[in-house]
Amino acid sequence: MTHTALPALRRSLARLEREGPARARDVFSLGLPEVDQTLGGGLSRGALHEVYALGGPDVAAATGFAIAMALRAAPVPATPGLAIPGPIVWARQDYVDMEAGRLHAPGLAELGLDPDRVIVVQAPDALGVLRAGAEALRCSALGAVLIEPWGETSAIDLVATRRLSLAAGDSGVPALMVRLAANPKPSAAATRWAVRSLPSQALEAGAPGLPAFAITLLRNRAGSAGHEWRVEWNRDERCFRNRQREQEPGRARPALPRPVGAVSANRPGARPDWPASALTDPALAEQTRWRDAG
Amino acid sequence: MHSQIPHLRNKQDGATQDEAPLVIVDKINGALRLMAVDARALALGLTPGLALADARARVPAIDVVALDAVADDACVERIADLCDRWTPLVALDPPHGLLLDISGCAHLFGGEESLLNDIGRRFAHGGLNLRMAIAGTPDAARALARFGRGGIVPPGGEARAVGPLPVAALGIASDIVHGLSRAGLKTIAALAERPTIPLAARFGDDLLARLRRVLGREDIRITPRRPPPACMAERHFAEPIARTSDIEATLTRLMMQIADLLHKRGEGGRYFEASFFRSDGQVTRIAVETGRPVRDPKVVLRLYREKLEALDDPLDPGFGFDLIRFTVPVAEPLDEAQVSLDGRINEESDVADLIDRLVARFGRDRVQRFIARDTHDPHRTAFAVPVTYESGKGTATTLNWPAPEPYEPPLRPLQLFDPPQPVETTAEAPDGPPRRFQWRRSWHEIALAEGPERIAPEWWRRESGTPTRDYYRVEDVNGRRFWLFRAGPYRNPPAKTLWYLHGLFA
Incomplete structure (x- = not known):
């Protein structure tokens, strides 16, 4: 028996070794060289990535960033009709609709996501959301799976996240978990991001500009963490760009804590008004959240 | 085959063990009348149709229960479910009757005789007495079960079996029954002997059609309550x-x-x-x-x-x-x-x-996709429908999503509140967004704003009683982007302008 079993085992191990790193190397980039460098080439596709909303009103920013990640993961090809990107399954808890509003399809289109690609699964509780997400992650034809539970819940623990990331690894479909009104907890995610809205670059006549986010890499399995970048999402190029300047000169922004036009966005973390260490410390993070809501 | 359940009402209300006879009453033309009686009441001469006052006069100690038609129907439905085990074709025959099409089924249960026994035995366990008849046509079976003694009619024997039954067994309106009996036609046999043309002229074709069916000369299929499966x-x-x-x-x-x-x-x-x-x-x-x-x-x-x-x-x-x-x-x-x-x-x-x-896991309504609609009303422009929703009905699904303007920021929010959430505002200008607003107990200082974009309700929709809205895309000093609107009307503005938060931008 050992005569036949051992070579078979060796073969399967060799296959695993061949496949494992190859899959891990299957990455997608956010389109920003600094970010990709920190991530060691990009975000791995078959993995779980967590996106935390920092304050109460930042829910839309976190959701928007997750959509942008999903679009980066499954980009629309340049020549239409060559390959249609896979559908995106969006598992959402009912409570999110009540707290943060329901998904507005034209708004999805405004961010570059074709609403026809989206399949929404409404689950009554966090467990249902996880179950729908895990089920969807088994289907390798999808472009991405978004998992959006609400609040602190004991259902999302190390075991549950490990299960999700294994499922994502098997199918090669990125799993993006959007956490709203929750504090970071131990999980098996490959990366963890904290997102908050950033004042946009104003257009003529003081109109709000492109969606801008401050994204903080709280955790990174493949490298160092704790960096913050200020980015804006360009829907037409389906790409993140560095946010050019802090604000228009000559416009008064009394409540803004930062000095006008001081930080170059090319120097990540140079003058973070949000110290990266604060984000890893739950107590401090809580304080900042209150200040933010304040 | 037809089963009639004579004592259904008594049984489902739970035949009480005390000695008082049980009657079920309902109000008919303003008077309480007996609708059903149990065996003891029947033995004392109380029959359905008797006024309750008369019944009380004859037998003072009776147990009176009001009719509950809904519960009756639910009970019959359950019994019909159970009858599915003998044949997939079961039809309701109100009141309190069931029609079973047993063509090609009887031999599975050892013939018609043993099928009847099986059904009777099973319901006797549940305390139900049935009157059942098997005949070549549903109408003949119904007539025999409701007005006769039930039993099995051999093929071609319908005319002889239903002959002695009263004409009411045809299931015709009471005025026709009355008219026939005044003409001296009291039984089906008497009716069947008459020439058909004068009967049709006097009482209509329907009577003759029913007569033909009861006599087994014409056969119609029953309409099963659950369509036969593929x-x-x-x-x-x-x-x-x-x-x-x-x-x-x-x-x-x-x-x-x-x-x-x-x-x-x-x-x-x-x-x-x-x-x-x-x-x-x-x-x-x-x-x-x-x-x-x-x-x-x-x-x-x-x-x-x-x-x-x-x-x-x-x-x-x-x-x-x-x-x-x-x-x-x-x-x-x-x-x-x-x-x-x-x-x-x-x-x-x-x-x-x-x-x-x-x-399968979450249910039809919980798995959704979006369909576009040709409207400006933000509430109606996108519609989440069950993913299994058949496309092709109407033009809604053939619409494409409006392509956003290149290199413009998003003009529609990512998330929409339904209904819009009222916000407190201060420092309003007559033609512009407020300087500050309070939403969920925190104040937002507006730094950037664009608007107004006026969206009027669709006048051709009667239910849209909402006034015209002026929408503003605003951004607060912390970079949160909101979709606010001021509720009209603008011709006769109300004393206090009402502001609402309708959505959140990414």
Whole structure:
């Protein structure tokens, strides 16, 4: 028996070794060289990535960033009709609709996501959301799976996240978990991001500009963490760009804590008004959240 | 075949053990009349139709219960469910009657005689007395069960069997019954001897049609309450089964048979239904739906596993199931899938399988997709519909999503509140957004704003009583982007302008 079993085992191990790193190397980039460098080439596709909303009103920013990640993961090809990107399954808890509003399809289109690609699964509780997400992650034809539970819940623990990331690894479909009104907890995610809205670059006549986010890499399995970048999402190029300047000169922004036009966005973390260490410390993070809501 | 349930009302209210006779009353033309009576009351001469006051005068000590028609109907429905075990074609025949089409079924139960015995025995367990008749046409069976003694009518013997019955057994209106009896025609036999043309002239064609059916000269099919399935497989158990593994094994075997049947027909099922008949008479039906025709047993059984796991009250076998039936009520043509070179069909069917599994677990309404609508009303412009919603009805699905202006920021919010949330504002300008607003107990200082974009309600929709709205895209100093609107009307502005938050931008 050992005569036949051992070579078979060796073969399967060799296959695993061949496949494992190859899959891990299957990455997608956010389109920003600094970010990709920190991530060691990009975000791995078959993995779980967590996106935390920092304050109460930042829910839309976190959701928007997750959509942008999903679009980066499954980009629309340049020549239409060559390959249609896979559908995106969006598992959402009912409570999110009540707290943060329901998904507005034209708004999805405004961010570059074709609403026809989206399949929404409404689950009554966090467990249902996880179950729908895990089920969807088994289907390798999808472009991405978004998992959006609400609040602190004991259902999302190390075991549950490990299960999700294994499922994502098997199918090669990125799993993006959007956490709203929750504090970071131990999980098996490959990366963890904290997102908050950033004042946009104003257009003529003081109109709000492109969606801008401050994204903080709280955790990174493949490298160092704790960096913050200020980015804006360009829907037409389906790409993140560095946010050019802090604000228009000559416009008064009394409540803004930062000095006008001081930080170059090319120097990540140079003058973070949000110290990266604060984000890893739950107590401090809580304080900042209150200040933010304040 | 027709079963009439004479003492249904008495039984379902629970025949009391005390000695007082039980009567069920209902108000008819302002007077309380007996609708049904139990055997003791019948023995004392109380018959249905008697006024309650008269009944009380004759027998002072009676137990009076008001009629509950809804509960009666529910009970008959349950009995009809149970009758599914003998034939898939069961029709309701109100009041309190059931019609069963047993063509080709009787031999499965050892002939008509033993079928009648089986039915009678099963309901006698539940305390129901039935009056049953088997005849060549449903009308003859109904007449015999309701007005005769029931029993089995040999083929061609309908005319002789129903002959002595009163004309009311034809199921005709009471004024026609009255008219016939004034003409001296009291029985069906008397009516059948008359020439038909004067009868039709006097009482209408309907009477003659009914007469022909009762006499077995014309046959119409019953309209079953559940449409007959495209295919069906079932398994009876001499010894009821209760173990989950047995049930699963049975489902697997039945599904294999169904797959064979569907394969022969070149079809796939869109809707599958498993019926579990418990030995105590309860029937549980569990259905799964698929987005496209399917006949792969593995796929269907996987859906069933999902469904059974997600049930609120798990399948309770009680003392065991003695019949499990698998039916396919809806089937559609299914060609063998042709896998193209790049494997795209596989991918599409993968997604379809996933959707089916999600639907089975979470329910139809919880798995949704968006369809575009040609309207400016933000509430109506996008619509989340169940993912299994059939496209092609109406023009809504053929619309494309409006392409956003290149290099413009998003003009519509990512998330929309329904209904819009009222906000407190301060420092308003007459034609502009407020400087600050309070939402969910925190103040937002507005730094950037664009607007107004005026969106008027659609006047051709009567239900849209909302006034015109002026929308502003605003951003607060912390970079949160909101969609605010001021509610009109603008011709006669109200004393205080009301502001609402309608959505959040990313």
